[in-house]
Amino acid sequence: MKRFCSVFLCVVLAALCLFGCGKKETSTLTVEAEYPRDYEGTVLNVYNWGQYISDGSEGSLNVNKEFEKLTGIHVNYSEYDSNESLYTKLKSGGAAYDIVIPSDYMIARLITENLLQKFDVTALSNYKYIADEFKNLYFDPANEYSVPYQFCYVGLIYNSTMVEGSPDSWGVMWDKKYAGNILNFNNSRDAFGVAQYYLQQDVNSNNKADWDAAFEKLKEQKPLIQSYVMDEVFNKMEGGNAAIAPYYSGDYVTMKEVNPDLAFVYPKEGSNASVDSVCIPASAGNVEAAKLYINFLMEPEVALANAEAIYYGSPNTAVTSNPDYSLRGNEVIYPPQEVVSKMQYFQNLDPETLAYINNLWNQLKIS
Amino acid sequence: MKKSSFFSRMAVAPHMVWAVVFIVVPLLAVIYYAFTNAKGQFSFESIFKLRDYLPTIGLSMWFGLLSTVICFLLAYPFAYFLSQKQANAQRTMILLVMLPMWMNLLIRTYSWMLILERNGILNKLLTLIGLGRPNGFLNTGGAVVLGMVYNYLPYMILPIFTIMSKLDRSVIEAAQDLGGSRFNVLFRVIFPLSLPGVVSGITMVFVPSVSTFYISQKLGGGSFLLIGDAIESQFQSVNNFNLGASLSLILMVLILISMAIMNRFTDDEEGGMII
Structure with missing residues (x-):
């Protein structure tokens, strides 16, 4: 039994070493906005759907890691599996998040219950990339609470x-x-x-x-x-x-x-x-870092990596007009207007x- | 009774604090929510709503009972023969019994989904010998009970085995010497002596089976709503804490009643329950 345990531990340790030394850290990401390191050392709590971000698997871009390298902010990332469980978490007040990404109808509900806070989207330099048809949606008619992420x-x-x-x-x-x-x-x-x-x-x-x-x-x-x-x-x-x-x-x-x-x-x-949009909960503690993160998610390269990893539609025009985007013009992801109507x-x-x-x-x- | 010293009281203090904060207070919260409505007023609203859930409660009790009986029938002979083996063999076998528990329950259940699926391994093999079923074995009540038995069997084996391996051999030998048949030795000597283990095994299987939720969703294809599923959906998706709490309360009451019935069998046993 004892010997078995030690062999098992050795294997685990060896595997960890291999993973640890496997990759060298080089960033090839180019960003357009400025990312001041004013919030270095702070923690940003991000709460997102499961498998809903480019996480570095299969050679893709690790969005959270790139953000950490750029800003020095530590991203504390966790996942949920339904809008309702996100709602329960926010409503019961047991956990504080700085970024959440709920769907349309849940955003409407969170707004009516004062669980989200307003922020100025036009102050985010990459907001110009969001397509007009994803602005002024019914749940946030004046674009005060949310920035569309994927649809x-x-x-x-x-x-x-x-x-x-x-x-x-x-x-x-x-x-x-x-x-x-x-x-x-x-x-x-x-x-x-x-x-x-x-x-x-x-x-x-x-x-x-x-x-x-x-x-x-x-x-x-x-x-x-x-x-x-x-x-x-x-x-x-x-x-x-x-x-x-x-x-x-x-x-x-x-x-x-x-x-x-x-x-x-x-x-x-x-x-x-359905549209999932990035929002800042009313209880967020690190609002400025959250805004940096939202702007970062709209970076053409970051949004492209996410769109390629998740396969959902991107509201980001820098992605949809990019000739290298593998799903560009895909009729399942981007159906024609008569279907959408x-x-x-x-x-x-x-x-x-x-x-x-x-x-x-x-x-x-x-x- | 001996008067407890200051030190012994200090020694149990952390446990008492723990028990109060994490067991007593949540229990009171459950009772509070069960007897109030959404506005926080005293009301029997959600208790009356339980009527809609009678089929769910009945089904949970039935599945719990079924899986407990099956676990017992499988575990008792196994534990008995295991207790007759050499210490080395015992250790290996117990390790094998525990091995699946090192894996996460969710992963184990998900694996069963793949095995029982129409194009899963089991159905493919059975089809080769002409015993396959066109729709596989998943999404049936049987699959749900199988999932419970698989997951909770170790909790039945371990307590029974512990009692069996401590049985005084000389009592059994005496029974044999006095001319007891194998049947008599088993049912009138070994079984009564092993009863405390059986009772705690039954408790440890019945309680989680009745309150199961994930297994029924995955292996039952979403068509078998058990009380655990109903509670989960009240808290996770409907956000009706009051109904969720009253469902939890009725579940606790049912479990307490079952335990009380079980304990009647061991009241006169020395040692009583060993949980």
Whole structure:
């Protein structure tokens, strides 16, 4: 036992050494803005979605490390997996973050509950790169609280060897031919969304009859569903374990690399658009460093590295006009205007409606 | 009872502080939230809402019971034969039992997803011999129970083994000398003596099984809502702390009742529970 332990430790140590000495630190990054070292030695607490930044893997740019080298500010980086868990953290006040990157409807909710602070985006020199269509969005009409980071759309991913023809409607998720081969979202808002697009409803309705109708549709669908998934969708679609799944456009590009049989379509009824934007919580302690960080994220090279690593759409014109950008003009990530015009943003629902749909969601699970 | 000295009181002080701050206060918070509404007023609102969750509570109890019984049936013979082995062999076997626990629960559960999947290893092998299932084994109640049994089995084996290996051999030999059949020796001598280990094993498997959440989501395909999942969603996504707290409270009450029933079996045993 003792010997086993020591051998194990030796292996671990050797591995650590190899990793440690593997790379030499050379920065090839060129930045456009000025980054004063006034905040050297301070800590910046960044709270972001999981796998939502270029982190240096596979030879990519390590965004946080580059920022540390440039400014001397230590980035304390942590991750969350849903807007709701971010909300709970901010609301309960147990943790202080300087940077958070929530989605549209959550930003609206955080603003109404005074959990975000205003900052002057025009004072950030790289803000000029943000495309106009991503300014003045409904959740932040005067651009006072947020700077768009990445965006994506929900569409239908299907396995072309398992699905006949090329579906163009959400109706395929109710097709009995594919019973046991259909996945749906495992969160109430997105799952209800699928039924709502199909029924051509307003996804932000506060009319209970609308939600009841969508609920009936989901109940009708339940016997055909293989499972309700979030991240598991990657393994299931990549491994050919399911035929049809609604999911985010950027994630499809990741799956397609593993399984070339997969195809993607924006159903004709429309779907959901979402934007994740960089914000500063009201409780932030290192606001000036946070502004430097936001400006840094908009640097053409940094934004490009992020867009290449995450595969989501970039609102940064320096990225979308860069001829070296591998996803430039990709119709899944950057769909044409007639598709985008049919997309609906999720908006923050009133607490009563939220409680109502959550109750319906539980009933669906129990039924 | 001996009067405790100043030093012994000082020695337990850190533990007492710990227990009060991290066990008693949170428990009081759970009770407070369970009996108030969103505005902080006293109310039975969320307690009444529990009615909607009766199927969930029932399912959790059933799965918890099932996995506890299966764990017991697997662990008892294993622990018995293990206790008969040489000390060296015992150490190796116990290490093997513990080995999976060095890995994170989430990773272990995720691996089971890949194994049980339609195109997973298990279904592929079974299909070769004509026993495969077109949809694989994932997303079934069986998969959820399997996940619980796999994860909690060591907690059943270890306490039973500890008791078994301390059993007085001479008692068993006496029973054999006095002409007890193997059946009699096992059920009237060994089993009663090992009961404290069995009870703590059952406790240590039943409690986490009933309150499981992650396993049911991943292996049940999101179609088996257990009470742990319901609590998690109240805190994580719905942000209804009151309902979450009342669900937690009912879970604690159910577990306490189960423990009380279990303890009746060991009341007259020396040593009692060894948790």
